Amino acid sequence: MTETLLKTEMTFEDFKAEVLNDYKTARISRECSLLGRKEVLTGKAKFGIFGDGKEVPQLALAKAFQNGDFRSGYYRDQTFMMAIGQLSVEQFFAGLYGHTDLNFDPMSAGRQMGGHFATHSLDENGNWKNLMQQKNSSADISPTAGQMPRLLGLAQASKIFRNVKDLEKFTNFSNKGNEVAWGTIGNASTSEGLFFETINAAGVLQVPMVMSVWDDEYGISVHARHQTTKENISEILKGFQRDSENNGFEIFRVNGWDYPSLVETYQKASAIAREEHVPVIIHVQQLTQPQGHSTSGSHERYKNAERLAWETEFDCLAQMRNWLLKNNIATEIELDSIDEISKNLVLEGKKAAWNAFVAPMKAEQNELVTLLNSIANSSPNQVFIQKNANDLAAIKEPIRKDLLVTARKTLRLVAGENGQQTLANWIKNYTEKIQPKFSSHLFSQSNSNVLTSKEVLPNYNESSEEVDARLVLRDNFDAIFSKYPETLIFGEDSGNIGDVNQGLEGMQEKYGELRVADVGIREATILGQGIGLAMRGLRPIAEIQYLDYLLYAIQIMSDDLATLQYRTAGRQKAPLIIRTRGHRLEGIWHSGSPMGMIINAVRGIHVLVPRNMTKAAGFYNTLLETDEPALVIECLNGYRLKEKMPTNLGEFKTPIGVVETVKSGSDITVVSYGSTLRIVEQAAAELLNFGIDVEIIDAQSLLPFDINHDCAKSLEKTNRLLVVDEDVPGGASAYILQQILEVQKGYLLLDSQPQTLAAQPHRPAYGTDGDYFSKPSAEDIFEKIYSIMQEVNPSDYPSLY
Numbered sequence: 001m002t003e004t005l006l007k008t009e010m011t012f013e014d015f016k017a018e019v020l021n022d023y024k025t026a027r028i029s030r031e032c033s034l035l036g037r038k039e040v041l042t043g044k045a046k047f048g049i050f051g052d053g054k055e056v057p058q059l060a061l062a063k064a065f066q067n068g069d070f071r072s073g074y075y076r077d078q079t080f081m082m083a084i085g086q087l088s089v090e091q092f093f094a095g096l097y098g099h100t101d102l103n104f105d106p107m108s109a110g111r112q113m114g115g116h117f118a119t120h121s122l123d124e125n126g127n128w129k130n131l132m133q134q135k136n137s138s139a140d141i142s143p144t145a146g147q148m149p150r151l152l153g154l155a156q157a158s159k160i161f162r163n164v165k166d167l168e169k170f171t172n173f174s175n176k177g178n179e180v181a182w183g184t185i186g187n188a189s190t191s192e193g194l195f196f197e198t199i200n201a202a203g204v205l206q207v208p209m210v211m212s213v214w215d216d217e218y219g220i221s222v223h224a225r226h227q228t229t230k231e232n233i234s235e236i237l238k239g240f241q242r243d244s245e246n247n248g249f250e251i252f253r254v255n256g257w258d259y260p261s262l263v264e265t266y267q268k269a270s271a272i273a274r275e276e277h278v279p280v281i282i283h284v285q286q287l288t289q290p291q292g293h294s295t296s297g298s299h300e301r302y303k304n305a306e307r308l309a310w311e312t313e314f315d316c317l318a319q320m321r322n323w324l325l326k327n328n329i330a331t332e333i334e335l336d337s338i339d340e341i342s343k344n345l346v347l348e349g350k351k352a353a354w355n356a357f358v359a360p361m362k363a364e365q366n367e368l369v370t371l372l373n374s375i376a377n378s379s380p381n382q383v384f385i386q387k388n389a390n391d392l393a394a395i396k397e398p399i400r401k402d403l404l405v406t407a408r409k410t411l412r413l414v415a416g417e418n419g420q421q422t423l424a425n426w427i428k429n430y431t432e433k434i435q436p437k438f439s440s441h442l443f444s445q446s447n448s449n450v451l452t453s454k455e456v457l458p459n460y461n462e463s464s465e466e467v468d469a470r471l472v473l474r475d476n477f478d479a480i481f482s483k484y485p486e487t488l489i490f491g492e493d494s495g496n497i498g499d500v501n502q503g504l505e506g507m508q509e510k511y512g513e514l515r516v517a518d519v520g521i522r523e524a525t526i527l528g529q530g531i532g533l534a535m536r537g538l539r540p541i542a543e544i545q546y547l548d549y550l551l552y553a554i555q556i557m558s559d560d561l562a563t564l565q566y567r568t569a570g571r572q573k574a575p576l577i578i579r580t581r582g583h584r585l586e587g588i589w590h591s592g593s594p595m596g597m598i599i600n601a602v603r604g605i606h607v608l609v610p611r612n613m614t615k616a617a618g619f620y621n622t623l624l625e626t627d628e629p630a631l632v633i634e635c636l637n638g639y640r641l642k643e644k645m646p647t648n649l650g651e652f653k654t655p656i657g658v659v660e661t662v663k664s665g666s667d668i669t670v671v672s673y674g675s676t677l678r679i680v681e682q683a684a685a686e687l688l689n690f691g692i693d694v695e696i697i698d699a700q701s702l703l704p705f706d707i708n709h710d711c712a713k714s715l716e717k718t719n720r721l722l723v724v725d726e727d728v729p730g731g732a733s734a735y736i737l738q739q740i741l742e743v744q745k746g747y748l749l750l751d752s753q754p755q756t757l758a759a760q761p762h763r764p765a766y767g768t769d770g771d772y773f774s775k776p777s778a779e780d781i782f783e784k785i786y787s788i789m790q791e792v793n794p795s796d797y798p799s800l801y
Contacts, residue, residue: 016329020338022083022259023324026055026317027342029079032092033291035350036114040295044354044397045096048295049115051076053288054214056316057254059083060262061212064270065182068175070536071137072151073184074144075115076214080184084135086119089349090356097357100437102569104356108139109437109569116140120571121535126446126627128537130172138535139568143559145185145192149528150560152198155181155209156529157536159277164514166485173537180273181532183211188219190233194524194556199281201525203240203248208273210266210280214256216287221302234283242278250280256287257319288315358397364430365398368407371426375410375419384413400434441570442604448627450606451707455655456621458614458646469613470639472646473503476617479650481511484539484624490517491526491543491579500545501581501639503613523552527578531561534574539624547582547633548592554601561629562604575627577620578605581634583726584675586771588763590636593674596731598631599702606630606656607703609673614643615700618654625653635675657704659711665695668720668785671711671736673699676726676776683781691796692789702732705739712744719751720788726775729758752792757784 010018033050040048051058054076062083065071071080081087087107094105096114107118118139123129138150161167162177185195190213202209213233217224224231234253242248250272254265262284269280288311292299300308312318324330372389376382392398392406407427414420443449480487489504495518498505508516519526523544530542544550550557557578564574585591599607606623608630610616616634623630646652662677663684672680677698684694695714699705715721721740723733733756740746741754757776764774783800790797 019324019329020334022059023320023330023335024338024342025083026059026079026320027339028089028346029055029082030317031343031346032078032089035346036093036096037291037295039093039096039350045114046098047113048096049075049113049293050291051078051115052290053216053311053316054256055079056259056320057212057214057256057262057284057287060259060266061182061184063263064266065135066180066270066274067135068132068179069135070154070179070181070532071117071184072147072154072181072532073117073137073140074147074186074189075113075140075142076186077117077140077184078115081117081137086135086137087117089346090353093350093353094357097353099353099357102571104353106571108567111438111567111569112140113142116142116567118568118572120568122446122571122573124570126444126448126570126573128172131536132172132175138532139564139572141559141563141567143555144189145194146556146559147183148185148192148194148198149525149556150531150535151181151183151209151211151528152201152205152207152525153529153532153534153540154536155202155207155279155532156205157181157533157538158208159205160488160514160533160538161536162277164485164488164512170486170537177208177277178274180208180210180270183209185211185213186219187213187215187217187224187233188222188227191219191227197522197525198528199237199240199249201520201522201529202279204520206247206277207279208277210269210273210282212282212284214287215283215285216289218289218293218299218302220293221297221299232283234281237281240281247278250278251283252280253283253285256284257314257316259316259320259323286314290315361398361400361403364400364403365392365395368403368426369393371423372406372410375414375423379414379417379419381413385410404430441565441568443606444565444573444626444628445570446627448625450622450626450628450630450656451704453622453626453653453656455658456618456648456651456653458618458644458652459648460644461647464644464647466642467645468639469641469643470501470503470505472613472643473617473634473639474498474505474507475645476620476649477504477507478510480620480624481507481515483650486537487539487541487624488515488517488533489541489543489579490519490529492519492521492545494518494543499543501636503634503639523549524556527553527556527561530576530578531556531564531574534576534629535572539575539577541577541579541620544578544580546590546636547580547594548589550578550580550598550631551594554598557605557631558601562602564604564629566604573627574629575623576629577623578629578631579634580631581636582674583633583635583637584771584775585636586764586768587766591764591771593726593759594731595702595725595727596735599732599735602631603703604629605703606701608632608656608701609699610654611635611674611677611698611700612638612641612643614646614652615654617649618652619656621650622653622656630656633674637675654700656701657707659700659706659708660698661695661710661714662698663694663696665693665718667693667695667718668722668788669695669697669711669714669718670722670724670781670785671697671699671740672724673702674725676724679776679778680724680781682778683785686778686782687785690786692785694785699736702735705736706744709744711740712746712749715740715746715749719749720792721746721750721752721754722757722785722788723755724757724776724781726759728761729756731758733758752788755784755788757781
């Protein structure tokens with residue numbers, strides 16, 4: 001069995017050193033799992049989920065993993081991260097404790113629970129590092145199988161880099177497409193739809209993806225017989241096996257305790273994926289989970305004595321130890337020494353991580369106790385303040401919540417006293433210092449964030465024609481693809497026919513099938529392709545055919561894309577543009593505007609709602625000069641309306657977070673967006689005949705919304721507010737109202753009750769009448785504004801009903 005490992009030129013001593021180093025890495029990882037569980041159960045950490053039982057196959061994976069490769073995995077891959085040199089014992093425990101300093105927990109600065117791993121693709125300024133000089137791990141997420149769609153894009157990037165000749169200069173991101181994307185997942189999670197959707201898409205695309213399934217027969221307490229047909233994922237995936245006539249996967253099965261076979265299998269998989277761009281599935285069977293699923297329970301509750309005895313015997317570390325002894329690679333004494341050294345290393349690393357975690361909080365504790373004692377001396381409530389100080393000082397291992405709870409409760413006791421301002425200043429300064437540790441990097445903080453982009457107006461000349469609006473989009477995309485070779489677009493019907501509304505007409509023929517591509521009906525992995533491609537330095541535009549179909553992808557948008565910068569504290573990014581279309585079509589499934597749902601699920605992604613195609617094209621131009629993800633929702637009924645063709649295609653830019661006043665008025669401010677804006681304009685024209693002058697503001701973007709507070713400035717003039725949209729009541733209109741009244745303090749400027757006008761609380765019914773009775777009409781808007789003005793001046797505006 002040792003021949004496999006010795007096939008490269010190395011001496012036995014070199015071979016022995018490498019294998020024993022692997023064993024030591026695995027032992028250290030196991031000790032981290034064992035001690036980590038104790039840290040949770042004693043209260044030092046909140047929750048633990050560990051990689052014990054999966055150590056040996058991860059060693060094999062690490063041996064095949066090369067610089068430039070990417071991992072997209074789940075929360076049991078600690079041994080792999082240690083083996084590639086990207087996770088130390090101290091960092092492991094810092095993550096378990098939730099240390100908010102990126103220098104101690106480089107994975108997420110305490111924002112994710114332990115077991116979620118990432119490397120840094122960006123430097124401290126948000127600029128790309130050379131990804132080819134390091135081994136890369138995309139940032140993990142907890143939702144099961146949620147890592148799969150992103151994995152597809154990480155693998156597809158290699159295919160793009162290998163086959164699009166204009167990308168040869170992007171040497172920081174690829175070496176001629178020779179990089180492999182490695183996925184890991186637990187066997188139970190292969191039951192998720194995202195797994196099957198990704199496997200199918202990878203087989204179609206033929207991308208260098210190696211998918212490891214860690215199979216220990218259980219999903220928490222549920223056995224594989226309840227999870228998977230035939231209790232065997234590789235068995236039911238046999239139809240994906242490639243053959244001489246058909247593309248597909250290469251599928252391997254290997255036992256998770258068989259170290260040499262694992263090494264051989266992973267080397268074969270690496271060569272196939274790396275050289276041939278063929279996806280591979282490695283079903284790693286007969287694994288164990290010595291401590292059960294997590295710290296929230298014990299596996300003795302659901303595993304019988306026979307299974308537990310088998311797990312003891314076939315624990316991968318026990319089997320690796322037996323192999324080392326049987327093949328005379330090491331002695332009992334040598335292995336016992338490694339075990340003891342590993343245990344001590346982990347114990348010392350744990351102590352160092354804990355001391356580093358508590359030290360700053362103890363210093364802050366002492367600072368506050370001293371301040372409270374000082375304030376107490378001059379307060380009539382000295383006894384109570386002194387008690388608060390003593391209680392705080394008695395906490396041996398304080399957290400920051402303890403400090404602020406004590407300080408804020410004490411502030412009530414010194415209201416109106418000399419010490420009030422001193423304590424209030426301490427609370428404010430402390431909060432300003434600590435809050436960013438938990439809140440920074442929801443959006444980019446680099447010099448390329450969207451707020452750094454300035455508006456560039458579209459230019460026109462005497463020969464500028466009125467054309468179908470889709471042609472403005474089409475010709476602007478042409479300019480984009482010519483200007484940015486790293487830009488590509490893909491979606492259902494996006495390629496051959498140039499999208500369902502022909503905004504990409506002729507683009508595939510001009511730029512090729514890799515840059516302008518058709519894909520299958522699989523929205524989640526369309527989105528995932530975009531995330532993975534963007535994480536590797538490309539600028540993808542993922543097209544979701546209709547806004548209603550976005551629901552298939554909303555979980556990936558919310559859990560992965562929207563949180564990426566946040567959960568890595570600014571060390572990874574995916575500046576993906578999501579293109580879709582919606583608003584004002586008739587019927588339930590192609591006309592929705594679930595904007596409230598979207599904007600509250602995707603904080604971390606910009607949500608842009610242009611009223612016409614020129615504005616939409618301007619958004620695409622803006623986004624490609626910035627480094628943040630965004631959703632652009634084009635107006636579904638606007639492609640055949642006439643717009644002037646700009647002369648500066650690819651250059652004009654629509655500002656993000658800036659509203660536009662499309663009509664000035666003096667009586668009432670109406671805020672809307674998208675297709676509904678045209679209905680508002682119609683109603684406003686009719687209201688002028690009755691002496692009511694409406695100021696119309698186009699929101700343009702919902703995330704962010706009106707960063708210059710122009711809506712409040714409008715209210716200074718009109719003193720009345722109506723928000724109109726076609727979402728359900730309490731949806732986006734309620735969000736806009738909250739932004740204007742609370743954030744912009746618009747409530748101070750009102751003479752009338754602020755109101756909203758939204759759609760009915762059901763989906764729009766089919767047909768023109770269905771639309772009229774489901775969404776706000778021009779008559780609805782007219783009568784709503786009229787009624788507001790009737791309340792102001794009943795004599796001039798007598799009641800209509």
